[in-house]
Amino acid sequence: MTTTHPRPVTTPRVPGARSAPVDPARWPDVAVPPRTSRARRATAAAVVRRALDRLPLRVRFADGDTVGLGGPLVEVHDPDAFHGRIGAQGLIGFGESYMAGEWDAPDLVGALTVLAANAAELVPAPLQRLRGLWAQRQPAARRNTPEGARSNISSHYDLSNDLFALFLDETLSYSSAVFLGFPSRQESIAAAQRRKIDRLLDLAEVGEGTRLLEIGTGWGELALRAAARGAHVTTLTLSREQRDRAVERAHEAGLADRVRVELRDYREETGTYDAVVSVEMIEAVGAEFWPVYFRTLDDRLAPGGRAALQAITMPHDRMTAARDTYTWIQKYVFPGGLIPSTDAIEETVRDHTGLRAARRDDFGAHYAETLRLWRERFTEHADEVDALGFDETFRRLWTFYLAYSEAGFRAGYLDVQQYLFTKESHAR
Template identity: 50%
Template sequence: MSTSPLSDDLSLHRPVPRPAEGVWPGLQDPGENRLRMRVAQGLMRAAVRRMPMRLIWPDGTVEGGGGPTSPAIRLVRPEACFTRLGRQGLIGFGEGWMVGDWHSEDLVGVLQCFSENIEELVPRPLRKMRGFYDRGQPREEVAGDAEASQENVHRHYDLSNDLFQLFLDDSMMYSAAWFEGPIGEDGQHTESLTAAQHRKVDGVLDMAGVRDGSRVLEIGTGWGEAAIRAAQRGARVTTLTLSVEQAELARTRAEAAGVSDRITIDVRDYRDAVGEYDAAISIEMIEAVGVAYWPEYFRTVDRLLAPGGRFGLQSITMPHHRLRATKSSYTWIHKYIFPGGIIPSVEAIEQTLARHTTLRIDDRRSIGPDYAETLHRWRETFLAREAEVRGLGFDEIFVRMWDFYLAYSEAGFATRYLDDWQFGMSRP
């Protein structure tokens, strides 16, 4: 295995952005704006009356459209909660959870209610005022050149390999699994997460036609599982990542699997890739590319594939009308979890392929509902191992932030606001 000579200098010696080091600029102070607080409070009270959920005030007063077992938002510091919501919209709502302005015993249920009613949460006339609090993604976070992209990757994936190992399964796959088989009394599949992750990877490899002797390019190494399984089929794999920490662990895992002689791991931007390949794969990496760079991403794959080559892509997707409405928005997920990210729609992928490449989709499957279960298992494990997370040096706010992120994502897939697709594409 080898690494690109330009790889390590960009981020290896930068301090990892660990929230436990106490850097939470402005988070403790919700600010002061009585008018926006009152508007946000009125909107929230009106929203919960239309939904099967409850709003519980500190004095025990309950309002909303749900019964006694419905999901509930328990207000701890109402003025701070509604001030944040009024000033920053849903970013402020998430920050209120992070600092404990509100709490819920059923966080996923609360977020599912909002996801199912996303179109009606804000009255239509007020939607036109979105620009007053949504200024769009910071220019430096929008994926552009390799250095900007690597900084975005560094802020999430280089938090700590140890952190991810605490809640991921043995496959170390950080993407939707694909479950099959019986479902238990709790409504979850009885199959292990590792088995479901291997089925997912194999599904992508099959769509890309990976077999013994294939020359394979992977865009987005993760921690190496897809490259390892491709190499176990007899393929020779070049896999690209922008995360130095991921690359190091992927090399270790490839050595342990006995396939390191068949895998080259490069810390390199996909646009700098060279060579010719029979197959390419990319599993939930396109979400970090950015709308403006989708054409270049697919053109790169098209350029690198040999005639008759195939591309196996797995991507989170959202409805096309929601993509059009929110593609320039700055969200809680951008600010705290995935800077610069944007989820495509199926239509956007198809249109980009048609306009900019010779690639065409000839196979597809949706595994979106399985992502809800995948996230449920991750969150359950994360919370069960909270003491170990803290032992790594992460603080209370980080733990609540990560809890909100996993619950937020689970709710999105459970309500089908988000989906996840595997695509098989061919190059003539």
Template identity: 40%
Template sequence: MDKEQPQALAETRPMMPADGFSPELPALLAKRSGGISLGVRLLLFMLKGLRIGALEVHLPNGEVRHFRGQERLELHGVLHIRSGALIRQVLRNGEVGFGEAYMDGHWDSPDLTALLTVLYLNEPYFTGPYEKNPVSRFLGWLKHKSRANTKKQALKNIQYHYDLGNSFYRLWLDDTMAYSSAVFRSPNETLMQAQLNKFANMFERLDLKPEHTLLEIGSGWGGFAIYAAQRSGCRVHSITLSKEQLEEAQRRAQAAGVGDRVSFELRDYRDVQDQYDRVVSIEMYEAVGEEYWPTYFRAIQRALKPGGRAAIQGITIHPEIFDAYRRKMDFIQKYIFPGGMLATPGVFIDAANCAGLTAQQPEFFARDYADTLAVWHRNVLAVRDTILQQFDARFLRMWRYYLSYCECGFRVERVNLMQVTLTKP
């Protein structure tokens, strides 16, 4: 397979069924007196450019407007506008503002992913100033750059996301506690089985033997380290920047009976001194930041013994949108993974090659990640009352938007999931 993703952005894979698990929206259906505000009129004008799929827009006064494209009408999004403040946030902050307006309750949808998919595919055709505020984009870019992953800032960035509390993640992840894409080999597999499939893929790429030593960069909650030690008998040293993950991973390794072969440490990947037969890193490079990609791959190269190999799973971005993506801060970078950055497959592989590593057998799993995110979203909604005992409603809406936003990205293959093997001569 070519190291760049071959699929066209507009060629989405089949959508999962509409999310009947979403909460009802009775508050949005009551008619309000009055006409349509100027802001809402502007939004409707922007939507007239829709060409792909269909869009149903419910206005604050109870009116419903329908927009139909010329192709792919099976794609159908529903937007309930609660407040004209939506358009002000879109004009101010573009794509990020749209997500913020959802967090603030200015709009809603019975199927977030379906709506975001229709909006994304039509973004080139919408009329008006959407995503055109240069001042806002520049300020967002500056804020993103201020979170660059120096050793000190990397610790803050990781803890910002992963130290929300183990109990929070335990609510909606499966028993492996894997917070990365699963690999579904059949339609009826559970999320846990699909996560074990992912572990098996990475294990096979590493070709682990009992006598091997394995370095894991990015522990998560210890799922793969435990799996590797149990299946091969090898020794694993796993590093993380999250104190919450460190404590939970240590507990889980002891409970699994591999505490004597698996060790976890709070350490930056740049500070690794020893060499290992194998290195694994599952969805960690995304947190490194573009300016540190060369450092990341050099760290892997240094950590490998001659003849060693590494297995990497990471999210990549489509080459056609990479340059535009680099010039702004998106919703994920602002609210979910500060300091994060995605490479194209080609940029990723070139960076590995420049560090003295040879990339082999890249494989892509966009649909698997989309399906993983859909299951996570279902799980989150199933425990939303419990989540609201720990966090406020704005946090829950932010998390829902994050999961749907990412699912949409994988459905349309704006982003993809790559597994690749790196070898050291």
């Protein structure tokens, strides 16, 4: 779809929708929405209202018009801008409209859960068949080549260690926890994160003397727990901020002699290891490089070795439909990212490696709970986020990202798996 010239918006158009204007230098596509023709806005409004009429939502527009079957409330403060953004950019426009304060929801997770549960039917079938004509394509600059991956990872994980520390627990784990007695909320998230890590280390049979490769360091908690078992750990990251903090933590724990933190792409590693562990890193690999990623696991493992992975997944048909589409999450949160399906993971392993899929456990409901805790902590620390130099648009972006992700797991649109892959005792 083409658009006409944009109209600048440097102040909130709806009193009370935001407490501060959008900074056009930092957020050009939020502060300056695309100007669309009246016909396109009308078409978008018709498509949106047709979808909402059939959903268990209550969507109230500024003129008092209300649509939906009833349920979580969505208040559209600026219908013209809301429909214009969706007409021009689809779901990217939907997210940018929230960032701009053009719509709100008292129960954001509840509203987004309804949308996630009905994602396959939101766009009419004729428009879905023409996705290639209207959906934006992923930018070539975001391909996860070694150089592109460094840029993509840095744009998210190098934001600020202090920012992540505000909403993560003391382990600084940025992946799904595994809660005891779920859905009991009596356990701390730190304990649940350590349980998740220990399950992965147990799967990989990490113990005294194990040569362990970790692909995706995070802030180092898994490496530290493996080293405390007596393993010799090499852990790889592309984030300088994470590398620096992980090195610092290893020294603080007295484990620096057992933990080697390398600023290195997984494709550049050449060592041989008894075990490989990788937690929610495959989502940053990109479909183009999935075969390379899994071949790396195979190549780095000694005969008889074990690889334990934790991976977010989505249904195969939805992954296939969205595989080449540029999304709001990719634009603002995880550039170059793509969530695989279990079919895609297992087919890639089967077709490109000698590894055997020995076990798979799913626990998506635990991720919804993990995200709820992160989102609530992020909201509680809004003043500290502001003090770090992140503005209101950033806070709305991250509130939407955390709520959007939580909703995906609550609706069953997303899941999370722990995999065990094994390598034959003798090289093939």
